[in-house]
Amino acid sequence: MKRITPFLWFDDNAEDAAKFYTSIFKKSKITKIARYGDAGSDVTGRPAGSVMTVAFVLDGQHFTALNGGPVFQFNEAVSFVVDCATQEEIDYYWKRLSKGGKTSRCGWLKDKFGVSWQIVPQVLGDLMSSKDSAKAERVMSALLKMTKLDIKRLQLAAVKK
Secondary structure (H helix, E strand, O other): OOOOOOEEEEOOOHHHHHHHHHHHOOOOEEEEEEEOOHHHHHHHOOOOOOEEEEEEEEOOEEEEEEEOOOOOOOOOOOEEEEEEOOHHHHHHHHHHHHOOOEEOOOOEEEOOOOOEEEEEEOOHHHHHOOOOHHHHHHHHHHHHOOOOOOHHHHHHHHHOO
16 A cells, blocks of 8 residues: 555545546556444444445555545645646546536546546646746646647647747
8 A cells, every 4th residue: 555545535425436536547446445333423423334434546546535524625725636648638537527527727627526636738747847938938828728738739839939
């Protein structure tokens, strides 16, 4: 197991979220489901036997999801970045993760569970960190006008003078 595991607090749909995510990412699976016992249900109000935590792996990254109740909500302060090598990968993850959720600018979206994701091309880092500040500025300007990121448009902005 990896040393750092993101721990996600859901109201009561941790298992549904884990199933959703593992259906999207390759090399993914649910590894363990723990259920509330009598002691836990007394404290949380959750029925004994209901899902407490779900451990799962997305493309090699371990996660744990908790059904902890409506006390905390997700926000953009924490997001998960999906680095994509091709436009086809961007399109794939964008379509699936945004289904039932909300899209935003600059490659950001919230999935149907409220978790924030950034779907970005791997080439973006190189384009944005160019020693040519005018090039980086053109790429940033193009990026700020996009919802789902488009690799060709970003690359065109980089070379356009």
